[in-house]
Amino acid sequence: MLQSKLFYKTNKNKSANADSVSHDLLIRAGYIDQLMAGVYTFLPLGFKVFKNVEHIIRDHMEQIGGQELLMPVLHPKENWVKTGRIEKEKEILFVVKGNGEKEYVLGPTHEEIVSPLARKIIFSYKDLPLYVFQIQEKFRDELRPKSGLLRTREFAMKDFYSFHANQADLDSYYATVAKAYKNIFSECGIGKITYRTLASGGSFSKYSDEFQMLTEAGEDTVFICKKCKLAINKEIKAENPSCPECKNSDFEEKKSIEVGNIFKMGTRYSLPFELKFTDKDGHDKPVIMGCYGIGLGRLMGAVVEASHDEKGIIWPKTIAPFSVHLLQLDGKPKIQAAAKKIYAQLQKENIEVLYDDRQNKAAGEKFADADLLGIPYRIVVSEKTFAKNSVEFKERGKAAIKLVKINQLSKLF
RNA sequence: CGGGGUGUUGUGUAACGGUAGCACGAACGCUUUGGGAGCGUUUAGUCUGGGUUCGAAUCCCAGCACCCCGACCA
Secondary structure (H helix, E strand, O other): HHHHHHOOOOOOOOOOOOHHHHHHHHHHHOOOOEOOOOOOEEHHHHHHHHHHHHHHHHHHHOOOOOOEOOOOOOHHHHHHHHHHHHHOOOOOOOOEEEOOOOOOEEEOHHHHHHHHHHHHHEEEHHHHHHEEEEEEEEEEOOOEEEEEEOOOEEEEEEEEEEEEEHHHHHHHHHHHHHHHHHHHHHHOOOHEEEEEEEEEOOOOOOEEEEEEEEEOOOOEEEEEEEEOOOEEEEHHHHHHHOOOOOOOOOOEEEEEEEEEEEEEOOOOOOOOOOEEEEEEOOOEEEEEEEEEEHHHHHHHHHHHHHHEOOEEEEOOOOOOOOOOEEEEEEOOHHHHHHHHHHHHHHHHHHOOOOEEEEOOOHHHHHHHHHHHHHOOOOEEEHHHHHOEEEEEEEEOOOOEEEEEEEHHHHHHO
C-alpha cells in the first residue's frame, strides 16, 4: 500500500475527548473514526487489524469444530418476549418499528435466534453435540459508552453456541473452548496478562468465566489469589471472602478489561423454545447449551492498552495492519527507485508493506508517523543507506537499528 | 437512568457584552530532506431555535450533541 494513497490522516494533537490511551492513539493514528457516542468507523488501517483478529478467532473456533454461519441482525420481537429478556434487558435493547405496528429487536446476542434454529436441525442424540458460531455486529444501547473501542453500542462479536445431550458433555467442551480462548489471547499478544476469571452467571447460569486482561484502563476489577493464582471477579469476591480454590484470603486487586466470556446456559434457552432431542432411552430431553463470546473491537482496543509507548502503538506481529513500514527519506530519483524496488520485492514475497512514498515530507514527520502507526518492522531507505547498498532495519518498540544489505533483506522475515 | 460539565474552521485552543485570533492541518509557489524544517500567499469556524441588549461566541430559556462521575453491564 502506498501511504500517499491511504485513506487516513494522522494527528499531532491529542484528541480532546479521548479518555483512554487506546482511544486517543487509535483516533490519532487514523485507525478509527467516531460517528457518535459509542459508534465508530473502522478506517482501512483499523479494518485491517480487525480482519487479522477475526482471522485468528475464526481459525481457533474452527479448530474446535465450530461451523460458521450468519444469523440476522433484525429479530422478531416475539422471540425476546418468549424468553422474558424483552423486559429484563430492556435498558440495552434497541427496539425498532417497521412500517406497520410490528416491532423488531436489533440483536445484542443470538440465543433467541439460534435456539429455535437448532430446533429445526436437532432431533436425536445422534445429532449432538453441535457447534456453531458467527462473527457479526451486535447492538446494545449502553447507557454510557466509553474509552473508544472498549465499550461501544455497536460492535462486532464472535458468538459461539454449543449444543449437548448432557451436562458432562457440556462440561468437557466448555474446557475445550476455554483452552481455545487462551490460545486466541496469546496469539493476539495479551496471553500473559489475561486471566480466566470466575464470575457469576448473570441471567444465564450460576457461574461463568470471564477472560480479563489486566490494565489500568479497565473498568472491571479482578482479584487474583496470591497463593494459587485463581482470578475471581468482585461479585464472587463478595460471596467468598477466601479463595474458592485454596481457601487463602490474600488477594491482589487489579483493574481489568473483559475481553471474552464463556457461559454454561444449560436449559435456559432450550426450554422456552422447546429445543429437545430424543435420547438413547427413547425419551425427549431438553438440549444443554453453552455460549461463548469475544468482542473483536474491544480486543483490539485492549491490545493497544497493553502495547504502546509515548510515541504510539506497538502492534503484535500477528494482528498488525502491515508487517513492514518502508520509509523513503528523500525524493531523489535514485532513492525513490531503490525504495520502489524494495517495495516490489517484498510484495512479491507476500510481505504486507506500507510504503511511505510521500514527497516533501520531512524525515521527522515520517518517523513520527511510523512510531504512531506502530507497524512491527521499519525499513528506511535514504541517501545514507543507499550509499552502502543497504537499508536500515528497526523493530517497533526496540531501540536497536541495524544496517542490512538490500539483497539480504528477505532473509529477515 | 441520577448528578455534573462542555459545545468556536478538519484538529487542538484563545477572545471583559464591543474588529472572532493563534498553532497544527489543507492548498499554491519557492527553498528543504535522518526525528513533526523554512519563507510567502491562501483556505475554513462561534451546535440549533428563541430571548435580553444599541451590540451576544460571551448573559437567559429551550432543544440537540458530546464528555465526565455514579448506577447498570450475557
